[in-house]
Amino acid sequence: MSNRDNGRPETGAFFPRDRGWHPPAFTPSYKTSVLRSPQKALLSLDGTISEITGPVFGHSMLGELDNDLIHNFAKPGESAIGERIIVHGRVLDERGRAVPGALLEFWQANAGGRYRHKKESYLAALDPNFGGCGRTITDENGYYCFRTIKPGPYPWPNGVNDWRPAHIHFSIFGHGFAQRLITQMYFEGDPMIWKCPIVGTIPDRRAIEQLIAPLDWANTIPMDARAYKFDIVLRGRRSTFFENRPEGN
């Protein structure tokens, strides 16, 4: 746990979300958002115990291959086809403190851009040795890593000729339900990033750049797999200066 006082878990409310940094709900160039975006203002609420707390998952739930997408769906002795990569990084909070015990779940298309999902109709072939999902839990320093193949770009019915850049979806649990986050990781140098209407829902270029994982040459394993580094920042917690004051903080 992220400890500050006598090893006890922190219980402060989370920093307010900067909703000018996140994508707004209504982003018409991403067409599905038009009918799925609330039109009324959100009701603001300082975090109560219902949002400050959240489920925390133990490492014991993980299977041996949960963070190895090259092998976790493959037949014995076989492996997924594609560019072998390692994705690794740290989960931090806005104060720069490590978030240990964070559950990360990821999913992606195969090397040809094809998802293993019955609603997917793209003509690129499935890889019989690739399922497309994995998970891991950060260690005491907030560190995680997993092995996969680099996903391909794929077309989608939005504009006439819209293609998603290569990306991996991430779902992250911190220590409080208010930190719950789903995002997408993109790859350094991909020219498709700047054409994508989903990337374009994010108003601030710096926020987009924070989603682009650089090629990490230092951690590339010779004759095996290249590495990409992707750090994730969750909401920080307010210090609980006067937590026990009967009249409240």
Place this chain on the structure above:
Amino acid sequence: MVQDLGYLKETASQTAGPYVHIGLTPNFCGIPGIYESDLGSAMVNDKTRGERVTVTGRVIDGAGVPLKDALVEIWQADAAGLYNSPSERRGTADPNFTGWGRCPTGAEDGVFTFKTVKPGRVPVSDGRLMAPHITFWIVARGINLGLHTRMYFPDEPAANAEDPLLCRIEHRHRAETLVAGGTAPNYLFDIHLQGEKETVFLDI
């Protein structure tokens, strides 16, 4: 100039997309064998304390059509009003209750179902009690940032009337969007993303 506060920026959200089930409920979407079971599919067991309830509902778009590709997560206190979380300092929650559930809206009918227990009341920081409630988080294709809301119970009118959150809703008729329908033990909670019946969503 002054000192730099030095805070990092939160990683920006992106939509979960239409294939969120591959990652979060792979068994549900026909990818067996990677995980034993889908995470969050069972919240209770035989030993869980409290009144068993079932919560079903749909997530409905601005054209009145239920989403069949949404994913809903809930988080709640146990029957005694304690959260199964390391940040819970008021006591120890029921070890046979996770407090957290995850359910896709069904591919056929767009319905989500949670088998859980009715939560106890929990206080806000000044000590006032909130009415029993379940926190909801909704993601889907077309939703750029996960939506937080709460479900309250229709058979708790007195507690609901003094709930600090419900009392803050300026347009009183909108408070009703957070109160489930149905009767114990089967509650119905439809979430309207947009339009006349739009659910109150929270910035928490």
